[in-house]
Amino acid sequence: MSDIRQARAALVQRILEGAGKASPSERRAAFDNSGLAEPLSALADKVARRACWITDEDINAARGAGLSEDEIFEIVVCAAVGQATRQYDAALAALGTALGKE
Amino acid sequence: MRLQILDNGHGFGTKALFAIIRTVSRQPVLDVVKLVKYRSDFYGGPMSRVTEEAMRGPSTWSVGDRELMAAFIAKTNQCEFCIKAHSAVAQAAYYRDGKELPDLSPDFDKDAVEEPLRATLLMLGKLTREHVVNADDMRAVLAAGATRQQIEDALAICFSFNVIGRLADAFGFFVPGPDAFEAGAKYLLARGYR
Numbered sequence: 001m002s003d004i005r006q007a008r009a010a011l012v013q014r015i016l017e018g019a020g021k022a023s024p025s026e027r028r029a030a031f032d033n034s035g036l037a038e039p040l041s042a043l044a045d046k047v048a049r050r051a052c053w054i055t056d057e058d059i060n061a062a063r064g065a066g067l068s069e070d071e072i073f074e075i076v077v078c079a080a081v082g083q084a085t086r087q088y089d090a091a092l093a094a095l096g097t098a099l100g101k102e
Numbered sequence: 103m104r105l106q107i108l109d110n111g112h113g114f115g116t117k118a119l120f121a122i123i124r125t126v127s128r129q130p131v132l133d134v135v136k137l138v139k140y141r142s143d144f145y146g147g148p149m150s151r152v153t154e155e156a157m158r159g160p161s162t163w164s165v166g167d168r169e170l171m172a173a174f175i176a177k178t179n180q181c182e183f184c185i186k187a188h189s190a191v192a193q194a195a196y197y198r199d200g201k202e203l204p205d206l207s208p209d210f211d212k213d214a215v216e217e218p219l220r221a222t223l224l225m226l227g228k229l230t231r232e233h234v235v236n237a238d239d240m241r242a243v244l245a246a247g248a249t250r251q252q253i254e255d256a257l258a259i260c261f262s263f264n265v266i267g268r269l270a271d272a273f274g275f276f277v278p279g280p281d282a283f284e285a286g287a288k289y290l291l292a293r294g295y296r
Contacts (some may be wrong), residue, residue, distance in 0.1 A: 001156065002159030002248075008152050012149045015144065020144065051267065051268040054272045054274075056104060059104045059274075069111075074144065076272045079166065080272070087229055091235050094239060096242045097237035098131065098237040098238075
Protein backbone atom coordinates (compact mmCIF):
# COMPACT_ATOMS: atom_id res chain seq x y z
CA MET A 1 0.00 0.00 0.00
CA SER A 2 1.18 3.50 -0.69
CA ASP A 3 3.11 5.05 2.15
CA ILE A 4 4.11 8.69 1.99
CA ARG A 5 5.36 8.93 5.59
CA GLN A 6 9.07 8.86 4.82
CA ALA A 7 8.84 11.02 1.69
CA ARG A 8 6.64 13.55 3.48
CA ALA A 9 8.98 13.76 6.47
CA ALA A 10 11.92 14.29 4.09
CA LEU A 11 10.05 17.09 2.29
CA VAL A 12 9.19 18.89 5.52
CA GLN A 13 12.71 18.51 6.85
CA ARG A 14 14.21 19.82 3.60
CA ILE A 15 12.09 22.94 3.32
CA LEU A 16 12.37 23.85 7.01
CA GLU A 17 15.90 22.83 7.92
CA GLY A 18 17.86 22.60 4.67
CA ALA A 19 19.73 25.42 2.95
CA GLY A 20 17.58 28.31 1.78
CA LYS A 21 17.47 32.04 1.08
CA ALA A 22 14.81 32.76 3.70
CA SER A 23 15.90 32.18 7.29
CA PRO A 24 14.90 28.89 8.98
CA SER A 25 12.80 30.85 11.49
CA GLU A 26 10.89 32.62 8.70
CA ARG A 27 10.30 29.33 6.90
CA ARG A 28 9.08 27.73 10.13
CA ALA A 29 6.77 30.69 10.82
CA ALA A 30 5.34 30.46 7.28
CA PHE A 31 4.82 26.69 7.74
CA ASP A 32 3.03 27.33 11.07
CA ASN A 33 1.15 30.35 9.66
CA SER A 34 2.11 32.10 12.87
CA GLY A 35 4.67 34.70 13.92
CA LEU A 36 5.53 36.39 10.60
CA ALA A 37 5.61 40.17 10.25
CA GLU A 38 3.46 41.96 7.66
CA PRO A 39 3.18 41.81 4.70
CA LEU A 40 4.51 38.23 4.74
CA SER A 41 2.05 37.26 7.43
CA ALA A 42 -0.89 38.18 5.18
CA LEU A 43 0.64 36.34 2.23
CA ALA A 44 1.29 33.13 4.19
CA ASP A 45 -2.21 33.24 5.66
CA LYS A 46 -3.74 33.67 2.21
CA VAL A 47 -1.70 30.74 0.86
CA ALA A 48 -2.93 28.62 3.76
CA ARG A 49 -6.59 29.62 3.87
CA ARG A 50 -7.73 31.10 0.54
CA ALA A 51 -5.05 30.60 -2.06
CA CYS A 52 -7.42 31.05 -4.99
CA TRP A 53 -7.81 34.72 -4.05
CA ILE A 54 -4.12 35.56 -4.21
CA THR A 55 -3.38 38.41 -6.61
CA ASP A 56 -0.33 40.09 -8.11
CA GLU A 57 -0.63 42.68 -5.33
CA ASP A 58 0.00 40.09 -2.63
CA ILE A 59 3.25 39.00 -4.26
CA ASN A 60 4.23 42.60 -5.04
CA ALA A 61 3.70 43.57 -1.40
CA ALA A 62 6.26 40.94 -0.38
CA ARG A 63 8.66 42.28 -3.03
CA GLY A 64 8.04 45.81 -1.74
CA ALA A 65 9.08 44.69 1.72
CA GLY A 66 12.50 43.86 0.29
CA LEU A 67 12.15 40.11 -0.22
CA SER A 68 13.87 38.45 -3.14
CA GLU A 69 11.90 36.17 -5.45
CA ASP A 70 13.74 33.18 -4.00
CA GLU A 71 12.65 34.14 -0.51
CA ILE A 72 9.04 34.55 -1.64
CA PHE A 73 9.23 31.18 -3.39
CA GLU A 74 10.38 29.48 -0.20
CA ILE A 75 7.88 31.24 2.08
CA VAL A 76 4.96 30.31 -0.19
CA VAL A 77 6.09 26.67 -0.43
CA CYS A 78 6.43 26.44 3.36
CA ALA A 79 2.99 27.99 3.92
CA ALA A 80 1.36 25.54 1.48
CA VAL A 81 3.07 22.46 2.90
CA GLY A 82 2.29 23.59 6.45
CA GLN A 83 -1.45 23.91 5.83
CA ALA A 84 -1.63 20.58 3.97
CA THR A 85 0.27 19.00 6.88
CA ARG A 86 -2.23 20.29 9.45
CA GLN A 87 -5.12 18.93 7.38
CA TYR A 88 -3.38 15.57 6.97
CA ASP A 89 -2.52 15.21 10.65
CA ALA A 90 -6.06 16.19 11.72
CA ALA A 91 -7.57 13.62 9.35
CA LEU A 92 -5.26 10.82 10.50
CA ALA A 93 -6.12 11.61 14.12
CA ALA A 94 -9.86 11.51 13.31
CA LEU A 95 -9.37 8.16 11.57
CA GLY A 96 -7.50 6.82 14.59
CA THR A 97 -10.33 7.89 16.87
CA ALA A 98 -12.95 6.33 14.60
CA LEU A 99 -11.07 3.03 14.46
CA GLY A 100 -10.32 3.03 18.19
CA LYS A 101 -13.95 3.33 19.18
CA GLU A 102 -15.31 0.72 16.79
CA MET B 103 3.61 33.18 -13.48
CA ARG B 104 4.10 35.82 -10.79
CA LEU B 105 7.75 35.06 -10.04
CA GLN B 106 10.21 35.52 -12.90
CA ILE B 107 12.62 32.99 -11.43
CA LEU B 108 9.98 30.29 -11.92
CA ASP B 109 9.49 31.29 -15.54
CA ASN B 110 13.09 31.61 -16.64
CA GLY B 111 15.45 31.27 -13.70
CA HIS B 112 16.38 27.67 -14.50
CA GLY B 113 19.87 26.44 -15.27
CA PHE B 114 21.14 25.80 -18.78
CA GLY B 115 20.43 22.04 -18.72
CA THR B 116 16.84 22.54 -17.60
CA LYS B 117 16.26 25.20 -20.25
CA ALA B 118 17.55 22.74 -22.85
CA LEU B 119 15.14 20.12 -21.49
CA PHE B 120 12.26 22.59 -21.82
CA ALA B 121 13.22 23.21 -25.45
CA ILE B 122 13.06 19.47 -26.10
CA ILE B 123 9.66 19.21 -24.37
CA ARG B 124 8.31 22.07 -26.50
CA THR B 125 9.61 20.45 -29.68
CA VAL B 126 8.40 16.93 -28.96
CA SER B 127 4.99 17.82 -27.47
CA ARG B 128 4.46 20.88 -29.70
CA GLN B 129 2.99 22.48 -26.58
CA PRO B 130 4.27 25.09 -24.14
CA VAL B 131 5.95 23.73 -21.00
CA LEU B 132 3.29 23.65 -18.25
CA ASP B 133 3.95 25.99 -15.35
CA VAL B 134 3.77 23.06 -12.91
CA VAL B 135 6.81 21.57 -14.67
CA LYS B 136 8.66 24.90 -14.46
CA LEU B 137 7.90 24.99 -10.73
CA VAL B 138 9.16 21.49 -9.92
CA LYS B 139 12.31 22.05 -11.99
CA TYR B 140 13.23 25.31 -10.25
CA ARG B 141 15.79 24.64 -7.48
CA SER B 142 14.42 21.12 -7.48
CA ASP B 143 16.45 20.10 -4.43
CA PHE B 144 14.29 22.48 -2.34
CA TYR B 145 10.75 21.60 -3.42
CA GLY B 146 10.37 19.75 -6.74
CA GLY B 147 12.50 16.70 -5.94
CA PRO B 148 11.20 15.93 -2.43
CA MET B 149 7.61 16.78 -3.39
CA SER B 150 7.66 14.61 -6.51
CA ARG B 151 8.62 11.62 -4.35
CA VAL B 152 5.54 12.22 -2.19
CA THR B 153 3.20 12.68 -5.16
CA GLU B 154 4.57 9.70 -7.09
CA GLU B 155 3.99 7.43 -4.08
CA ALA B 156 0.47 8.79 -3.51
CA MET B 157 -0.61 8.72 -7.16
CA ARG B 158 1.26 5.72 -8.57
CA GLY B 159 2.42 3.72 -5.53
CA PRO B 160 0.66 0.47 -4.60
CA SER B 161 -3.01 1.06 -3.72
CA THR B 162 -6.35 -0.62 -4.24
CA TRP B 163 -7.58 2.70 -5.69
CA SER B 164 -7.10 2.70 -9.46
CA VAL B 165 -5.00 5.41 -11.10
CA GLY B 166 -8.25 6.82 -12.52
CA ASP B 167 -9.85 6.96 -9.07
CA ARG B 168 -6.76 8.71 -7.68
CA GLU B 169 -6.68 11.27 -10.49
CA LEU B 170 -10.40 11.84 -9.94
CA MET B 171 -9.68 12.55 -6.26
CA ALA B 172 -6.97 15.02 -7.35
CA ALA B 173 -9.41 16.76 -9.71
CA PHE B 174 -12.08 16.82 -6.99
CA ILE B 175 -9.71 18.33 -4.43
CA ALA B 176 -8.72 20.95 -7.05
CA LYS B 177 -12.39 21.68 -7.68
CA THR B 178 -12.98 22.17 -3.96
CA ASN B 179 -10.02 24.57 -3.86
CA GLN B 180 -11.28 26.29 -7.04
CA CYS B 181 -7.88 25.78 -8.67
CA GLU B 182 -8.57 25.97 -12.40
CA PHE B 183 -5.16 24.72 -13.53
CA CYS B 184 -5.33 21.57 -11.37
CA ILE B 185 -8.97 20.83 -12.22
CA LYS B 186 -8.17 20.83 -15.93
CA ALA B 187 -4.87 19.00 -15.56
CA HIS B 188 -6.20 16.14 -13.44
CA SER B 189 -9.61 15.80 -15.10
CA ALA B 190 -7.63 15.14 -18.28
CA VAL B 191 -5.48 12.44 -16.62
CA ALA B 192 -8.53 10.87 -14.91
CA GLN B 193 -10.39 10.77 -18.21
CA ALA B 194 -7.46 9.11 -19.98
CA ALA B 195 -6.98 6.60 -17.14
CA TYR B 196 -10.67 5.66 -16.99
CA TYR B 197 -10.78 5.36 -20.78
CA ARG B 198 -7.79 3.00 -20.62
CA ASP B 199 -9.73 0.89 -18.10
CA GLY B 200 -12.88 0.91 -20.24
CA LYS B 201 -14.76 3.11 -17.76
CA GLU B 202 -16.42 6.46 -18.04
CA LEU B 203 -15.31 9.53 -16.11
CA PRO B 204 -18.00 10.62 -13.63
CA ASP B 205 -19.29 14.12 -14.29
CA LEU B 206 -17.44 16.67 -12.16
CA SER B 207 -19.15 19.79 -13.48
CA PRO B 208 -20.97 22.05 -12.94
CA ASP B 209 -22.19 20.34 -9.78
CA PHE B 210 -20.42 17.14 -8.94
CA ASP B 211 -23.01 14.38 -9.33
CA LYS B 212 -22.00 12.42 -6.28
CA ASP B 213 -24.69 9.80 -6.79
CA ALA B 214 -23.09 8.76 -10.08
CA VAL B 215 -20.00 7.53 -8.21
CA GLU B 216 -19.90 4.11 -6.55
CA GLU B 217 -19.09 3.50 -2.91
CA PRO B 218 -16.67 3.64 -1.24
CA LEU B 219 -15.22 6.21 -3.66
CA ARG B 220 -18.24 8.47 -3.21
CA ALA B 221 -17.96 8.68 0.59
CA THR B 222 -14.19 9.11 0.28
CA LEU B 223 -14.58 12.06 -2.10
CA LEU B 224 -17.10 13.70 0.24
CA MET B 225 -14.67 13.38 3.16
CA LEU B 226 -11.76 14.76 1.08
CA GLY B 227 -13.99 17.65 0.03
CA LYS B 228 -14.81 18.53 3.63
CA LEU B 229 -11.17 18.22 4.72
CA THR B 230 -10.05 20.48 1.87
CA ARG B 231 -12.81 23.05 2.41
CA GLU B 232 -12.86 23.17 6.20
CA HIS B 233 -9.25 22.02 6.90
CA VAL B 234 -10.52 19.49 9.44
CA VAL B 235 -12.70 16.37 9.68
CA ASN B 236 -13.92 14.50 12.75
CA ALA B 237 -14.26 10.86 13.77
CA ASP B 238 -17.90 10.76 12.60
CA ASP B 239 -16.79 11.81 9.11
CA MET B 240 -14.33 8.92 9.13
CA ARG B 241 -16.93 6.47 10.47
CA ALA B 242 -19.13 7.37 7.49
CA VAL B 243 -16.34 6.49 5.05
CA LEU B 244 -15.60 3.23 6.88
CA ALA B 245 -19.33 2.38 6.89
CA ALA B 246 -19.41 2.94 3.12
CA GLY B 247 -16.88 0.12 2.78
CA ALA B 248 -13.52 1.88 2.62
CA THR B 249 -10.66 0.18 4.45
CA ARG B 250 -8.30 2.01 6.77
CA GLN B 251 -5.59 1.68 4.12
CA GLN B 252 -7.82 3.12 1.39
CA ILE B 253 -8.57 6.13 3.59
CA GLU B 254 -4.88 6.64 4.35
CA ASP B 255 -4.08 6.37 0.63
CA ALA B 256 -6.74 8.98 -0.14
CA LEU B 257 -5.38 11.31 2.58
CA ALA B 258 -1.93 11.08 0.97
CA ILE B 259 -3.44 12.32 -2.31
CA CYS B 260 -5.25 15.05 -0.40
CA PHE B 261 -1.95 16.18 1.11
CA SER B 262 -0.22 16.38 -2.27
CA PHE B 263 -2.96 18.30 -4.02
CA ASN B 264 -3.58 20.69 -1.18
CA VAL B 265 0.07 21.66 -1.57
CA ILE B 266 0.13 21.80 -5.36
CA GLY B 267 -3.17 23.65 -5.74
CA ARG B 268 -2.05 26.35 -3.32
CA LEU B 269 1.19 26.84 -5.24
CA ALA B 270 -0.64 26.95 -8.60
CA ASP B 271 -2.85 29.75 -7.27
CA ALA B 272 -0.15 31.63 -5.38
CA PHE B 273 2.35 31.61 -8.25
CA GLY B 274 -0.38 32.26 -10.83
CA PHE B 275 0.03 29.29 -13.16
CA PHE B 276 -0.93 30.10 -16.73
CA VAL B 277 -3.95 28.02 -17.79
CA PRO B 278 -3.32 26.87 -21.37
CA GLY B 279 -5.79 25.31 -23.82
CA PRO B 280 -6.98 21.68 -23.75
CA ASP B 281 -4.22 20.42 -26.08
CA ALA B 282 -1.50 21.29 -23.56
CA PHE B 283 -3.34 19.47 -20.76
CA GLU B 284 -3.95 16.48 -23.01
CA ALA B 285 -0.22 16.26 -23.76
CA GLY B 286 0.48 16.58 -20.01
CA ALA B 287 -2.08 13.85 -19.23
CA LYS B 288 -0.43 11.46 -21.67
CA TYR B 289 2.89 12.06 -20.01
CA LEU B 290 1.56 11.64 -16.44
CA LEU B 291 -0.25 8.45 -17.38
CA ALA B 292 2.79 6.93 -19.06
CA ARG B 293 5.54 8.20 -16.79
CA GLY B 294 4.00 9.29 -13.51
CA TYR B 295 5.19 12.13 -11.30
CA ARG B 296 8.91 11.38 -11.03
